[in-house]
Amino acid sequence: MITGKGLPVFSGIAEGKIFYLRKHAFKTEQNLSLPDMESEKARFSAARKAADEQLSALFEKVRSEVGEQEAMIIDVQRMMLDDPDFNDAVISRLEAGSSAEQAVDRAGQQFAEFFGNMEDAYMQARSADILDAANRLLHILNGGTAADFQLTEPCIVAADDITPSETVQLDKSRVLGIVTRLGSSHSHAAILARTLGIPTLVQAKLPDGQPLDGRMMIVDGCDGQFYIDPDEQTFDRMRQKKLDAAGRRYGLEELRGMESVTADGKKIELYANIGSVDDVQIALANDAEGIGLFRSEFLFLGRTACPSEEEQFAAYREVLEAMGGRRVIIRTMDIGADKKADYLGFAPEENPALGFRGVRVSLDYTGLFKTQLRAICRAAAFGTAAVMFPMIISVDEVRRCREMLRQVLHELAEQGVLAGNVEVGIMIETPAAVMLSEELAYEVDFFSVGTNDLTQYTLAADRQNPKVEKLYDAAHPAVLKMLSLVAQSARGAGIWAGICGELAADTRFTETLLRMGYTELSVSPAYLLELRKTVRESTMDLISKGGETE
């Protein structure tokens, strides 16, 4: 048995025979005799014509058999070969005395490098498209046609990499899994894997120098392992794992579309935490009833300048529209010294957790804050939006945030810009906010407790520090007492309270939290159905469970 690891892009377990996609090596080295320029130009032009015909035929085939979206990949390749810049690059090499093979190969590499050097991962992955197109030309120049392959039985496809044109030609009903040596989560194989929902690994350390075709393989897309010629024990173990996963999933599937109500009839809101616009689809796929924490930081990090109002507006609006009227709680930016937003020029800090972050930054950089609030208010016209402020420690901060929001709404109305009203809430994540929760409750529409930070501040234990990590316990009695106090304050003022930290997903505490009075729990999308199951088994009434005490 051979085992190895790769980067999983889609989870699940697949077992089957390997179909190994072989690549042809091309002869591109210069011959000793100098090629004749005119005849090489003629060969190139003939090859281009043939490639164009092949791609047009393939385009039609893919469009009718697979779909418009996938066919576009082929059409783009056709246009790449048509691109005057690419042709100039080939011709100039031919004029410098290269053979047609050499010129096409080098020009292909040149443009692949051009894409490879671009900033974003999507564009970098486009290198594969131009290389694929150039390879087609090389095949033709070598007197053959591009590899044609047929999957005759269901199998796991293994390869160095799967080119875009190969991807669209794969018989999707026969691909059980995909394992490639190269590739990234943006490569065509990865996109295909996610569409088909099949276990897939990229950047896998497949063994070299031995035939893989026809050998048995198990791909574990959950932990990124693969097994070639697995032994009985591994077979049994992986089959059990597959059954367990399917069984758990099956049991939970029944809960899809059901209401999240306790056994004694109390309605609970089960929301999802998301960190990007794309996540909203995962939230919906897991039956989220709303978005309880939309971390807006993703808009600000990993870039060279602040996002514009328009860009933010588009992102918030997309999420609000996707959620179709269900509540979306947008947390204003929580950036600080430990999160990369270099363009803001924050100095490094000794202790970023206790430093310049969250609402402290927003209230200092009012221009930034206003832009974000404008974008949120404008997007609010397209759904049910709420805003919440992070790292609050005083009533004064809340009032200043609300004043800023009032100004923004006023300005938008004056300018005649379409905007909607937003509910206003705060994160309760500092012990100060807990102690002041009674007063704070009269200032806002809701509370959302961030148990991760609250735990680390309450217990004075940094969860990133391995020496004190074991002290970090979100269910520590001190933290639970704080949670109880916050719920009580909310009830007193007649506002609702929710929890968006990791504790909300820990089903051992669900009943305790609901009994405290929390009516909303926001968790990673993957936990939603499991949590719904627990909610439906919980009771609010102590007596019906035989006098249990909290």
Add this chain to the structure above:
Amino acid sequence: MKTVLHIIQDKLGIHARPAGQIVKLASQYSSDIKFTTASKTVDARRIMALMGLGVHQGDQLKVTFEGTDEAAAAAAFSAYLKESL
């Protein structure tokens, strides 16, 4: 000369699909059509250069048209950009 200004709404900017659509649309007109960003100007009929602009959501784009059918081309692009990019 005609000019159309547009702010990119698409998350991925000018990725493969819209780049292909732009080339196709541009090929229907005889005018010289150029895409300009803060740092570069490229010909709208060159797919790799268009993708190579590296524009992102929120970036401003200037498209210029010069030729006998510039008005028709500008109208077509203005509609396309609003609808799809």
